[in-house]
Amino acid sequence: GDGSFAPDSSDLNATYILGNNDTISAFVTIYLNINNACGLYSDMLNITVTPAPFVDAGQDIVTCSNTLQIQLNGIISAGSSSGIWTTNGSGIFMPSDSILNATYIPSSNDTTNGNIVINLTSTNNGNCIQVSDSFVITFTPTPILSAGSNQTICNVNTANLSGTITNGTVSTQWLTLGTGTFLPDDTSLNVVYTASIDDINNGIVQIILTPVGSTCNLFSDTITLNFISSNSGVDIGSDKSICNGDSISLIPIIQGDTGVFNWSSSGTGIFTPSDSLQNVIFTPSKADIDSGSVYIYLQYNYTCGNILDSLLLSINSLPTASYNYSVDCNSMTASFTNTSIISSGNIAFNNWTFDDGNSSTQQSPIYTYTNFGNYNVELIALSDSGCSDTTSQQITVYQTIVAQFSVSDSTISTSENVIFIDQSVGATSWLWNFGTQSDTIQNPNYTFNNVGEYTVWLYISGAGGCTDSVSHNVSVENHGYAIPTGFSPNGDNLN
Template sequence: MKNLKLLLITAMVLLYAKSAQSSCNASFTYAISGLTVTFTNTSTTTSGFPNMMMYNWSFGDGTYSTVKNPVKTYATGGVKGIQLFINDSFGCTHLAIDTFILVNPTPTCNASYTKLITGGSGFTVAFTNTSASSSSSNAIRYSWNFYNYNYTDTITSSLKNPTITFTNGGIKYVRLTMYDSISSCTATKMDSIILYNGLACQALFGKTISNLNVTLNNNSINAAYTSSGLNYLWQFSDGTTSTTPSPVKTFATGGMKTIRLTIQDSAHFCTHTKIDTVILTAPVSCTASFTKTITGLSVAFTNTSTSSSGSSAIRYNWYFSDGTSSNLKNPTKLFTSGGVKSARLSLYDSISSCTDTTLVTFILSSGLPPCSANFYGTKSGLSVTLNNLSLNSSGTSLGLTYKWTFSDMTSSTQKNLTKTFATGGYKTIQLDITDSINPCTASARDSFILSGNSCQANFTKTISGLTVTLNNTSLNGNGNTAGLSYSWGGTFPNTTQKNPIITFSNAGLQVIGLFIYDSITNCTSSKSDTFNLVAPTPLCSASFALAIDTTTPFNFFLLNTSLIRPGSSFYWTFGDGGSSTSMTPTHAYSTFGKYLVCLTVSDSVCTSTYCDSIGMDSLGNLLKKGGFSFRTLDYTKLTGATGLVKMAEPMKYFVYPNPSAGELNVEVNLREATPLNFELMDISGKILATKNIGLASGNYKESLDLSELKPSIYFLSIRSNQGVSTFKVIKN
């Protein structure tokens, strides 16, 4: 009893945990055929117990159903409103609503009959009425007219199935007109028969209509009631003909069409013609479709829907996953948050009464780099050891949940596991991750061939900025690389190199796929990887400082204090037309005065320029006849500066708190008066804020407000007369 209680408590805890995590989504699709609608329930729940979901359908005409996938036949057409309410039994409920238009079928009726000719002096013909009407009404009136080829000796009847006795032989004409008073449908059939010595051939045919196609079934008989010796001539209302016994006729357009069959029974000197009319309807089709352009949380939708009617009188209804809607043709929707979103477009063509609906699901980024699903597997017999390398938007595994799906229809939510298959062969493994902190989902998929000798596609990667170096570790079925050929593809140009080095043009989410073929064991294998590239942060900053040379008159030093990387280039302009590409140039001016000196440093990803006015005035005390000059020194070495009496040293800044939730403080001790310039940049180098202040010597504290910035990495650059300092700042 104690164990039973413990088991019940454990089950209740598990059910409570499921209900606390449960989320559900009501959704459905439908297919329309006349007044009958077949619904397909696509609702989902994360409770893990989909079979415990309850469904309540409301069909908008006062009827309801609790069946998962009902089939509903309406009594009449018109606008119908559908509601599906779901409850997953763990506290999650959701309601899905949709509307569509049903078109009442057009009333149809068809006048037809068969006849039986009996010989003898009376020339008697028994007519059997086979007319039909879509209303299935019994209130149908019939009018028969019988007359000779010259329209004499007219006989009439209102019976449904009359028997007529003609006084002589020859060509006789028969016309049957029917009228359905319920549907107001009228149809007429005209025919001719030949009575010859008590015998007559008959042109007979049936028809099957499919859109603009009419399949004709020739049942004509000669005077001896066989088809022997008959010749056929079909004539159609579009001017075409055929002598085939049972042709298939395709008309170019819809509408009323006339079909005439004339037969000739040469053995019995008999000719007969049958005329029939059909009404054809051109097929109606329409397709709801659209494309989308995502910019942050804004999505611009471009409507690409089509309709066979070519009509411009089409109504559009958009429904978005946040509960909003629009009837514009091409709306732009701004969502308030990132994550999984959906858009449904329904169209109605009032000319052709055609309707269609499409639903598209997509993911909006919250502004942070997207999360990435990644793993690799190690095979051993029928087992694959799976190592999960997935990262969230912040580059860690914090807040991630996992779902592994295997080709044997099993699954797991562990982070790392060893999967053992029951049989060998081609196996697929998919990993789906969800970042609960910064809403994001991602998937990774790989395939393996287990048991026996099988090849295996595999690779590792090394990322440096936007460059990815790929190390191909694929093996053939014999455990080596003999006979392997490679094909790489993804978000970069395809290549067949074994170990390519790929430089992407843009940062962001990238995909790399490898397909291999083992020509020795006739084996194929593939592997794909999805990851995020972050553009490298520019690290160059041009700057220089002035120091007077006390040992050489009319000379001073420029200290090159630029922040650079190996391989950087330099370009100086001295304000008098002179220039240099040296890191530490020497320059002589011909006259005294002030000159604007500029230094530009650059490398493969960064360019920076710094300018300042330099010179000597007459009291400084170099302004006299003649000229002056300067030498540039490497600030990191300071060689050759024996007369250096004054130079600017880099100032020390204290930046805190870092990371910061809102306010960022900068403290500095100024040895002399100097202007300070603050620049805040994002990881792409875009300047977000600037601030300029002029300060005297002393201790200062400056505060910057980061509260309006989204969580990310930023760079703070502080420029003074003594150079530039750059700090990486993390905003929580």
């Protein structure tokens, strides 16, 4: 062969260093010659050269810190065909560290430290020494793409876009979910987006800044462009009026862009449930009521500006409904006197209901009931501004009382016990007057002692203090037999 001996060929314990031809031919014969007095002696041995393992772990890799896995492609040939992966990091090899094309899963410590070494070492080397190769994985910060903030564009069809990249560089491209265009192109970070007619009509379009050709696990960023026309408006209606004690619902009409509401007034009333909602209820304060009117304002703030609308709310006085009444006992007729008042304006209409199905619109009506009893009489007083008040009272209509009586005998004699029979209607108490005497029972007995003409009176009272009276003339005669004590034939009253 073409190898050499160390330290030299005369040393019995020399080391043979293979030459190139030895390894190429994979075979070499070594001879040992001894020459002494006895002669020349020789011996030999054959060395078979096995190829050493060849190991290639791959090239150094630079990747982003958010890379989830790294593909390994190790090569082992010649004296071995197998190997094992190791690392100074703390990640794992999948599915196994003995697979040449395994996948390395970095740990968080790997990416935090910034770089790790991956080693591939041959195994099953036979008589050969194991061979290793390594490469370095460097983790760089992950680029972050930003398309900017959402924009609201008023009255124009263009939007300035300024994309940014943090932590490194990467190629990017602008995309639209609409149909507009990018100028000068869609690959520059700073561009102008020109909205199409469809974009304007839709009022909204999404713009995306996305990475192009990056090996990193990068995320796109999306913003929204809102296109608003100039026809936004607010209308809370025309001037209105309410009655004292009432509240008013305010429901404005909004056109165009959505915005923020701020209700206020020139007085001290309150808005419920909040002065920052679209639809509210306004309740005037006492000061508002005393002043008779108050201005209400709505400040509508939207993206492209603000609008103020107002109305005048007039607060009209309430009438105070009231009445007096009297009931005629003898006719079941009630007379009503309207005493309603109003501090401002006029009472234009009155409506009476008599609780028996009938009603009246007279100022102060007189009404006759057909039945006695209790009735709830209601009066509604309506002002010329449409404000009303209601009052009611219970009145009692008493039964019409009629005094009447009869006598037990049509022919009355002195010393006769005469019965006076009450025939009155609705009476609850009686007073009889016989001229010289009186009685309070309903059907009294009375004896006239003297002949003559008498007027008998009956006074009655009923419910509610109603009264009536009646009188009849009674003729009392002497119908008995008398025994004469003297006789006057010539009529001179002398016997």
